[in-house]
Amino acid sequence: MREAFGKKVVLGVSSLLTFSILVACNNSASDPVDSEGHSASDEPLNIQMFAGLYNELPEMDNEFWTEWQEQTNTQLDIEWVPSGDLDTKMDLVLASGDLPEVLSAPNTRPPLINAIKNGAFWELSEFLGDYSDYPNLKNNLAEDWQKYLSVDGELYGLPRSRSRMDIGVKIRKDWLDELDIPVPTTIDEYHDALKQIVEEDPAGSDTLGLIGHGTIVADGTDAFAAAFGALEPHFNDEDGLVPKHLTPMYTDMVEWFRELYADGLLAQEFSVMKLTQAEELYKSGRAASYARSIWWDKEYEDAISRTQDDPEIVNLALEGPGGVGVNLATGVSGGYFISKKVPEEKVIKILDYLEHTASEEITDLAYYGIEGVHHEIEDGQKVLNELGENQINTTSKGAGVLAYAKWGKVESASGSKEYNDNKKQQVEHFDEIGTIDPMTGLHSDKWLTEWAKHTNEWDTMVTRVIVGQISMDEYKDYIESITESPIMMEAFAELGEEYRVFNQ
Incomplete structure (x- = not known):
């Protein structure tokens, strides 16, 4: 049995509440031999991670997380940050330089891109090579996933795999x-x-x-x-x-x-x-x-x-x-970034772990848990029971890459086969008619620098015009003052060139 350590409550700036749970596990877990030849007899790999909390704070010694850590031969020390505070808390962590070993980021916002450009995270291509040691990363992920996790042509993250239809x-x-x-x-x-x-x-x-x-x-x-x-x-x-x-x-x-x-x-x-x-x-x-x-x-x-x-x-x-009005994701919902403070030998072990989480087996665990514990089989389909609904959720998918699943954000794990078949039929055309934001994957220095000066004011102006505190003409004048400024015109030009290269 795993021994559960006490929960840590972390108080941050602006009364942000985050959670950190340290869970130790035994070394009897069954784990496949990884790319370095590590066997099941190895000590569990301890990984310090920062990740989003989208549901109730999980008990890391519950049935699901015990199984996850046994199958991956890990000891996860995760600081779970409530989703409503995630961007603010992540910005503070990036600004402080006190980074976790692995940062799970749901998007690539400007502070993260700036931290990458300033050398805060490992470039991963030299470790991954031709992916011959990483078959799950090579075969199980969304097409062109590397494009969305690269900065200046270099790869810095592994994807949080999610459905395009979301x-x-x-x-x-x-x-x-x-x-x-x-x-x-x-x-x-x-x-x-x-x-x-x-x-x-x-x-x-x-x-x-x-x-x-x-x-x-x-x-x-x-x-x-x-x-x-x-x-x-x-x-x-x-x-x-x-x-x-x-x-x-x-x-x-x-x-x-x-x-x-x-x-x-x-x-x-x-x-x-x-x-x-x-x-x-x-x-x-x-x-x-x-x-x-x-x-x-x-x-x-x-x-x-x-x-x-x-x-x-x-x-x-x-x-x-x-x-x-259908917005598609790219199949890449942010990524996992490894701090440059992590020594090279441990980077390889963390990559082995993330490779394992991209397998079909671990992905199935993340979506459905353990048969007879979290789900039952009904009409040939896994259906979550009450314990499964409590433990299997968005948060349970936040500690690993996972394989790409077309219906991953459509199918209800607690729904019957008939329910899910009907739901898929209702929205299957979304994958053909939806649109992806053309800015996705672009990281122009000028744009990031200039937009950071405007983003808070723009957010306020949007709210003010919607609630009627200012007129539409005032809002349009405000937008024009940004778009017509010489420095922003340079940022647009840089974005345009980056867009053309990105979409070659």
Whole structure:
């Protein structure tokens, strides 16, 4: 049996609460021989890791994490950081230089790119070579994954593998049916459907329309941006690539959200709402629409069913003036980066561990746990039981690469085969009609430097214009003051050149 050490509570700047759990494990685990010839008799590899917490704080000596560490022959010392505080806490860690051995980053934000450029993390190509010692990394990951984890042509991370199909703009179909509203297929129909739902109040307690968290609706913002054409590459007259936030199409979307807010269809607290608050609102049956990963649908329906009869959620592909509102991921949701403070011999061992986590076996464990413990087989499909639903979640997928799974963010691990087959049929066309942000994988120095001077003010201005504190003309003037500045024009030019090279 593994011996569980005590939990550590870490207090950070601005009262950020993070968690660190140290778990020791025995050395009787069965582990395959790795690329260096290490056998099962080796001592477990201790890995210090920083990772996002998206669910309840896990007990690292529970059935799932015990099995994970036994199969990978590791002792994981993970600082779990609540998702709502993750970016802020990560920025503080990067700025301090006090890095964990492995940083699990859900995205490649400017502070991370700057840390990479300043030599904080190992370049990995020299270790990986031709991948002959890393067959899972070679064969089981998304196409061209290296492009999204490279900086200045050098590879610095291994991917957090996730489905290209991920975020869905959800709406309560049972409410649409109850009020005789067709499932909306356009932005205008969506607005009208929300308006009728809010007015008819099917929740019986001030039904909300669209909810979200952070800047506009966070996870779903890019889906709406796609409907307005803001995820199509946009070049200025000098062939510079203009990032989505500063395009006229994105401004059109902001104006649409302003109208949504004015009509009482966008939650008043959208800009200050935390992810957990938004999720609880939706699970309690208070809101018509919310944007999160498609695989949450079953869990949300189950939660809503405790107070409302027969809830049904569908995910929308809304036509807008510039396209279809489906945002695709790349198959790479950030990555695992190894601190340069880690000695070379341990880098190899960590890479062996990450290679093992990219296997089909470990990926299956991450999604379904142990048969008879976390799941049962029903109609030929693994279905999570109560313990599985408690221990197998987003957080349980945060300590390893995993193999690419097309339906990984669509299938519910607690859903029946019939449920998941229907869900896949509903959204399978997303993979063909969706759009990827053209800025993905670009790291222009000038852009990173200049945008860092504007990002907080821009975020505030977006909120102010949506809630009516400033006019649209004032907002447009503000955007123009950024896009027309000579230094930003240089940044766009650098981005344009990088985009053309990246997409050769």
